[in-house]
Amino acid sequence: MKYISTRGQAPALGFEDTMLTGLARDGGLYVPESVPQMSTEEIAALAGLSYEETAFRVMRPFVGDTFAEDEFRAIIARAYAGFGHAARAPLVQLAPNHFLLELFHGPTLAFKDFAMQLIGQLFQAALARRGERVTIVGATSGDTGSAAIEAFRGLDNVDVFILFPHGRVSEVQRRQMTTPSEANVHALAVEGDFDDCQAALKAMFADDAFRDHVRLAAVNSINWARVLAQVVYYFSSAVSLGAPQRRVSFTVPTGNFGDIFAGYIAQRMGLPVDQLVVATNQNDILHRCLGGQGYHKGPTVPSISPSMDIQVSSNFERALFDAYGRDGGAVAQLMDELKSGGFDVSQGALQFLGEVFASGRASEEETLATIAATLKDSAKLICPHSAVGVKVANAQRDPAVPMITLATAHPAKFPDAVERATGVHPPLPPRMADLYERSERVTRIANDLTAIQDHIRGHIAA
Numbered sequence: 001m002k003y004i005s006t007r008g009q010a011p012a013l014g015f016e017d018t019m020l021t022g023l024a025r026d027g028g029l030y031v032p033e034s035v036p037q038m039s040t041e042e043i044a045a046l047a048g049l050s051y052e053e054t055a056f057r058v059m060r061p062f063v064g065d066t067f068a069e070d071e072f073r074a075i076i077a078r079a080y081a082g083f084g085h086a087a088r089a090p091l092v093q094l095a096p097n098h099f100l101l102e103l104f105h106g107p108t109l110a111f112k113d114f115a116m117q118l119i120g121q122l123f124q125a126a127l128a129r130r131g132e133r134v135t136i137v138g139a140t141s142g143d144t145g146s147a148a149i150e151a152f153r154g155l156d157n158v159d160v161f162i163l164f165p166h167g168r169v170s171e172v173q174r175r176q177m178t179t180p181s182e183a184n185v186h187a188l189a190v191e192g193d194f195d196d197c198q199a200a201l202k203a204m205f206a207d208d209a210f211r212d213h214v215r216l217a218a219v220n221s222i223n224w225a226r227v228l229a230q231v232v233y234y235f236s237s238a239v240s241l242g243a244p245q246r247r248v249s250f251t252v253p254t255g256n257f258g259d260i261f262a263g264y265i266a267q268r269m270g271l272p273v274d275q276l277v278v279a280t281n282q283n284d285i286l287h288r289c290l291g292g293q294g295y296h297k298g299p300t301v302p303s304i305s306p307s308m309d310i311q312v313s314s315n316f317e318r319a320l321f322d323a324y325g326r327d328g329g330a331v332a333q334l335m336d337e338l339k340s341g342g343f344d345v346s347q348g349a350l351q352f353l354g355e356v357f358a359s360g361r362a363s364e365e366e367t368l369a370t371i372a373a374t375l376k377d378s379a380k381l382i383c384p385h386s387a388v389g390v391k392v393a394n395a396q397r398d399p400a401v402p403m404i405t406l407a408t409a410h411p412a413k414f415p416d417a418v419e420r421a422t423g424v425h426p427p428l429p430p431r432m433a434d435l436y437e438r439s440e441r442v443t444r445i446a447n448d449l450t451a452i453q454d455h456i457r458g459h460i461a462a
């Protein structure tokens with residue numbers, strides 16, 4: 001299996017090189033040259049399997065012979081051993097034909113753990129085999145950073161630098177990033193928003209001298225392996241509701257477009273998906289774009305679902321690549337226009353996107369009301385991101401088709417919003433009960449590429 005760049009100018013790579021390279025040298029994102037297919041029989045055979053075995057069967061064609069079968073199975077087993085639920089990604093029913101896919105039973109209580117725990121294991125295996133070390137730099141609006149730190153803390157061949165927007169993540173998210181004491185963990189609070197952090201990260205990848213000097217690696221969803229790991233729970237949940245004999249729909253709280261893109265890949269592999277619904281908060285650039293208004297950046301307005309406060313949805317580039325007939329030049333041109341504010345989407349591309357994705361948005365008031373209603377009607381406490389999903393799913397769904405809404409974080413990561421909506425303060429799990437007592441270690445830094453690069457150069461292990 002080879003991977004190619006969405007901008008068409010970087011060399012095609014195998015799975016391991018794609019994973020360790022992160023962002024392609026031409027600024028594009030790697031995607032599989034072709035998407036492997038799963039037959040109806042192969043999908044049906046997933047019924048009743050463990051999450052780990054499902055993960056093995058779904059991911060194996062993408063990974064090829066990078067790892068021997070036994071080694072890949074052992075990697076998957078280690079990745080999910082620390083999850084706090086035997087099913088890993090359990091489904092719970094909210095209403096007739098409406099289900100929540102709980103993706104927050106991993107070590108940092110967000111869906112990011114599904115991919116991050118796996119790539120932590122994949123990186124370790126690949127780096128040990130090559131005798132290499134890397135510097136991981138990640139940009140986060142809160143959850144990716146804590147999951148990355150958890151997956152890579154204490155490793156002696158990896159330094160992890162996480163850029164998060166100062167004052168724009170929840171206290172639990174911040175403390176998850178600033179309280180680990182391992183010397184290879186570096187939390188940087190950037191004077192800017194998430195888009196500034198992600199732009200700085202991409203600029204570091206575009207600086208070849210810096211990139212090669214520090215051996216830069218990515219764990220954001222620009223890394224294909226992140227997306228791949230997330231494809232698995234689309235299969236496991238759909239099969240548990242009767243796929244492939246029964247079609248199902250998904251609603252996905254969306255920011256950087258990685259999670260919903262994984263659903264699109266599942267569909268392309270052969271999973272019978274009826275609707276794939278993009279759910280945005282008040283930062284609704286994706287909803288506006290899918291509605292035909294072009295992709296035009298506005299100010300990022302802080303919300304009660306801060307992890308989705310994003311204007312530049314990195315993985316949308318992967319969807320555009322397919323929508324523009326895999327024309328890397330056309331995508332490069334759009335991304336150039338985005339630097340100066342935005343771009344219009346061609347009619348053909350819009351039609352392609354419209355056939356795959358539906359969309360909706362939830363205001364702050366609607367999000368709070370949905371948290372309250374879900375507690376009242378279904379006795380479930382949900383986080384504000386998941387509430388955006390539930391609100392949009394309720395507005396869009398066909399009652400005859402099972403709808404699976406992704407519950408992307410544990411309510412205890414966002415206790416203020418949940419308490420405001422319901423009066424209930426969601427407690428942290430016992431293993432994190434002392435999070436508020438642990439001491440914090442963080443560097444506040446200007447939104448300045450040179451300052452950030454200097455800091456990283458000065459703090460990597462020799």
Ligand SMILES: Cc1ncc(COP(=O)(O)O)c(C=O)c1O
Pocket residue numbers: 110111142143144221253254255256257258259260307308385386408409
């Ligand atoms: C809790 C939560 N929900 C939803 C999202 C959006 O997911 P994606 O960025 O993959 O679209 C994020 C951030 O990525 C998140 O942390």
Ligand SMILES: N[C@@H](CCOP(=O)(O)O)C(=O)O
Pocket residue numbers: 139140141142143144145219220221222255256257258307308314
């Ligand atoms: N919401 C994310 C933003 C980063 O997205 P990713 O898809 O690159 O991981 C976060 O929680 O940091």
